[in-house]
Amino acid sequence: MTDPLHTELLKLAQEAARRAGDLLRDGRPADLEVARTKSSPIDVVTEMDIAAEKLITDLISAHRPDDGFLGEEGASSEGTSGVRWVIDPLDGTVNYLYGLPTWAVSIAAEVNGETAVGVVAAPMRGETYHAVRGEGAWATGPTWSGDRALACRPAPPLDQALVSTGFNYVLEVRTHQAEVAQRLIPLLRDIRRSGSAAVDLCDVAAGRLDGYYERGLHPWDLAAGDLIAREAGALTGGRPGERPAHHLAIAATPGVFEPLQQLLEDFGAWHD
Numbered sequence: 001m002t003d004p005l006h007t008e009l010l011k012l013a014q015e016a017a018r019r020a021g022d023l024l025r026d027g028r029p030a031d032l033e034v035a036r037t038k039s040s041p042i043d044v045v046t047e048m049d050i051a052a053e054k055l056i057t058d059l060i061s062a063h064r065p066d067d068g069f070l071g072e073e074g075a076s077s078e079g080t081s082g083v084r085w086v087i088d089p090l091d092g093t094v095n096y097l098y099g100l101p102t103w104a105v106s107i108a109a110e111v112n113g114e115t116a117v118g119v120v121a122a123p124m125r126g127e128t129y130h131a132v133r134g135e136g137a138w139a140t141g142p143t144w145s146g147d148r149a150l151a152c153r154p155a156p157p158l159d160q161a162l163v164s165t166g167f168n169y170v171l172e173v174r175t176h177q178a179e180v181a182q183r184l185i186p187l188l189r190d191i192r193r194s195g196s197a198a199v200d201l202c203d204v205a206a207g208r209l210d211g212y213y214e215r216g217l218h219p220w221d222l223a224a225g226d227l228i229a230r231e232a233g234a235l236t237g238g239r240p241g242e243r244p245a246h247h248l249a250i251a252a253t254p255g256v257f258e259p260l261q262q263l264l265e266d267f268g269a270w271h272d
Helices: 004-026 047-063 093-098 171-187 197-205 219-231 257-266
Strands: 034-037 044-046 068-071 083-091 104-111 114-122 127-132 137-140 162-165 190-192 211-214 235-237 249-252
Touching: 004 047, 004 083, 004 104, 004 114, 004 127, 034 047, 044 047, 044 093, 047 068, 047 083, 047 104, 068 219, 083 093, 083 197, 083 219, 104 197, 104 219, 114 197, 114 219, 127 197, 127 219, 137 197, 137 219, 162 171, 162 197, 171 190, 171 257, 197 211, 197 219, 197 249, 211 257, 219 235, 219 249, 235 257, 249 257
Parallel strands: 068 083, 162 190, 162 211
Antiparallel strands: 034 044, 083 104, 104 114, 114 127, 127 137, 211 249, 235 249
């Protein structure tokens, strides 16, 4: 039986993700401009990132004023309840800036330091994914009638695996990532690059990808999607023996995970 706290957190995350997704989809100005940059001049934040994070934190705080926050656009508070919300209000900002459809709202709730609930809304797909720790992963959207239980794909041989990745906005890091991808391509079916870590992790969960890896992610990029992928049966981690981290995050169907992880270790995908 679902923990009542987890049920409460899931419903609140779903409502916040829905409202933020509606704001981003329906409120995008025709003359959308960059509000500021982060790690490099091409790592951008728009006014809509900021507005969506404020909507999410205001909504959650109104219901649970003692919870903490960690948000990509600056929301940060410790809280006193043992619950912390980890929020990426707009994962895939460059896609959104250019009018490309692959972007998402990602909201996770940690309870006493462990991710208990994850919700990822992809409004331009009309899809929302969610998971509660220990209770599986689910999706809703036009592809499915009602809630669909998610399950990652059966493991193919590595040379038939479709794997996604992402590229950092810091030139030196991105250049190294391209070198790693160049070495991987002959060993896989192919590599994709969507521009949204949250969407990629959910696509592993939904069986649309066999694996995903990336260097340079932050907790808000990973928290919800990592839980959704794991609850769908995928394995997740970083370097051998480690959890997903800033220097490397991997999610893949069992059977693909270990050989992919070993190749990434051999190719120095984590290397600074």
